[in-house]
Amino acid sequence: MPSIHARLRRRLAWLIAATWVPAFLLIVGAVALEYKESFHSRTAHTAQLMLAFAATQPASPAVMPIFQEQHDPDFELDDYLVVISRDGQLLYASEALPPERLLALPMEGKADVGDGLRILHGFEDERTGTRVVIGIDAWEPLWSSLQVAGVVAGYVLCATVLGGAALTVGIRSGLTPLGAFADQVGNRSEENLAPLDEVEVPSELRVVAHALNDLMARLRLVLDRERDFVSNAAHELRTPLTAIRAQVEALDDDLPERARPRFTKILEAVDRAGRLITQLLDVTRSQSLDLARHPGSRIDLVELAQSVVAELVPAANRREVEITLESSRSAAVIAHPELLAIVLRNVVENAVKYAASPGRVTVTVAADGPAGTGLLVEDDGAGLSADAFERAFERFQRLGRSGGDGVGLGLSIVAELCRRMHVPVERLEPGALGGLHVRMRLPSAPPLLPPDHRTTSYG
Numbered sequence: 001m002p003s004i005h006a007r008l009r010r011r012l013a014w015l016i017a018a019t020w021v022p023a024f025l026l027i028v029g030a031v032a033l034e035y036k037e038s039f040h041s042r043t044a045h046t047a048q049l050m051l052a053f054a055a056t057q058p059a060s061p062a063v064m065p066i067f068q069e070q071h072d073p074d075f076e077l078d079d080y081l082v083v084i085s086r087d088g089q090l091l092y093a094s095e096a097l098p099p100e101r102l103l104a105l106p107m108e109g110k111a112d113v114g115d116g117l118r119i120l121h122g123f124e125d126e127r128t129g130t131r132v133v134i135g136i137d138a139w140e141p142l143w144s145s146l147q148v149a150g151v152v153a154g155y156v157l158c159a160t161v162l163g164g165a166a167l168t169v170g171i172r173s174g175l176t177p178l179g180a181f182a183d184q185v186g187n188r189s190e191e192n193l194a195p196l197d198e199v200e201v202p203s204e205l206r207v208v209a210h211a212l213n214d215l216m217a218r219l220r221l222v223l224d225r226e227r228d229f230v231s232n233a234a235h236e237l238r239t240p241l242t243a244i245r246a247q248v249e250a251l252d253d254d255l256p257e258r259a260r261p262r263f264t265k266i267l268e269a270v271d272r273a274g275r276l277i278t279q280l281l282d283v284t285r286s287q288s289l290d291l292a293r294h295p296g297s298r299i300d301l302v303e304l305a306q307s308v309v310a311e312l313v314p315a316a317n318r319r320e321v322e323i324t325l326e327s328s329r330s331a332a333v334i335a336h337p338e339l340l341a342i343v344l345r346n347v348v349e350n351a352v353k354y355a356a357s358p359g360r361v362t363v364t365v366a367a368d369g370p371a372g373t374g375l376l377v378e379d380d381g382a383g384l385s386a387d388a389f390e391r392a393f394e395r396f397q398r399l400g401r402s403g404g405d406g407v408g409l410g411l412s413i414v415a416e417l418c419r420r421m422h423v424p425v426e427r428l429e430p431g432a433l434g435g436l437h438v439r440m441r442l443p444s445a446p447p448l449l450p451p452d453h454r455t456t457s458y459g
Contacts, residue, residue, distance in 0.1 A: 028149040035145035047134045051123045055130040081135035245270045298445045301331040308344045320358035327365035332445035355379035375440045380433040389427040
């Protein structure tokens with residue numbers, strides 16, 4: 001669909017064309033009528049002057065002056081016929097025609113004289129018997145009036161075009177607030193549902209801004225209800241799952257050996273359901289945070305990494321995976337602590353899940369340039385190719401080792417949260433452990449303590 005600016009320009013062009021065509025016809029008609037009246041009035045006045053002069057002159061029938069065309073070639077004097085006579089005797093004629101034919105010309109009307117049809121105007125002095133007849137080409141008034149009308153219409157057209165150009169510029173500048181309003185709406189992130197400013201927009205757009213604010217308010221209400229439902233459902237599901245796991249684990253000592261595989265499968269299914277519930281809670285918790293208003297704060301990345309890694313040690317011990325955290329004493333960064341903890345937990349969980357068994361996972365916090373701090377996670381598993389790494393961030397993608405308690409949401413949550421926090425996630429070439437090597441770069445803040453490198457092992 002064309003833009004409002006294009007629609008206004010097209011309609012303006014049609015309106016100019018629709019008004020200019022009848023205006024041109026009116027101009028031609030009015031100029032032609034006025035020119036015809038003026039032309040005939042001037043011709044009659046010229047004839048009267050000639051009559052007044054010729055009536056006082058003596059008759060000279062033997063002298064027939066011939067006009068020599070020593071004049072500007074732009075003037076066409078042969079369009080005019082002048083015949084002066086007295087008492088039936090020819091005194092002067094501008095055309096070299098037989099006298100009897102010239103004397104027979106009527107005082108008014110039309111006649112074929114010389115090379116065309118002429119319109120005749122005549123005046124006679126009864127006292128002296130002098131008569132003057134002036135004839136003009138029958139088409140001369142029409143062509144002359146059309147020429148004058150064309151010039152006038154050309155000027156009007158030029159003025160119309162200039163006016164249209166001025167209106168186009170005015171329309172473009174007048175629609176600038178509309179473009180700014182569109183940019184204000186279009187440049188918003190999808191999670192920014194804050195009301196638009198209805199005071200700063202032009203009065204014509206306040207109705208639109210008010211309608212958009214009502215729509216975003218309804219969307220916020222729907223999203224809040226959806227997040228509340230998912231969060232409440234996840235919380236409600238966690239309680240029975242915890243009870244189921246406790247009851248199943250209580251049967252461990254009483255189960256025969258042939259039931260052990262089924263017992264293990266039940267525990268894996270419960271863990272997988274619990275992991276899904278945790279991820280759903282992570283999603284709803286992250287969606288409830290408005291990063292436009294609260295983009296982040298100063299946190300100690302080392303302290304946060306220690307907390308997350310310590311939380312994952314039991315799961316790593318079950319797979320016989322050793323998690324090592326390598327960092328300085330502290331590393332101050334600007335980030336949202338709750339979202340960053342969700343990201344790091346999912347990345348480390350993914351590394352533990354796909355590491356060898358027994359295996360190793362290394363989490364490193366290190367300076368990554370003058371303005372950034374790198375958070376690196378590496379395992380000793382099979383790793384992922386560049387294409388597989390890109391696909392791993394899609395929902396419900398489980399690449400690499402099959403089995404386990406994953407559902408394919410962990411890395412998709414990582415990708416979404418890192419996008420919202422503007423934290424790039426990169427796949428590095430395999431390092432010392434030889435498996436998947438992931439780096440996230442966060443903006444640094446001034447360090448809180450002097451750097452003192454240390455290595456801490458868990459598990």
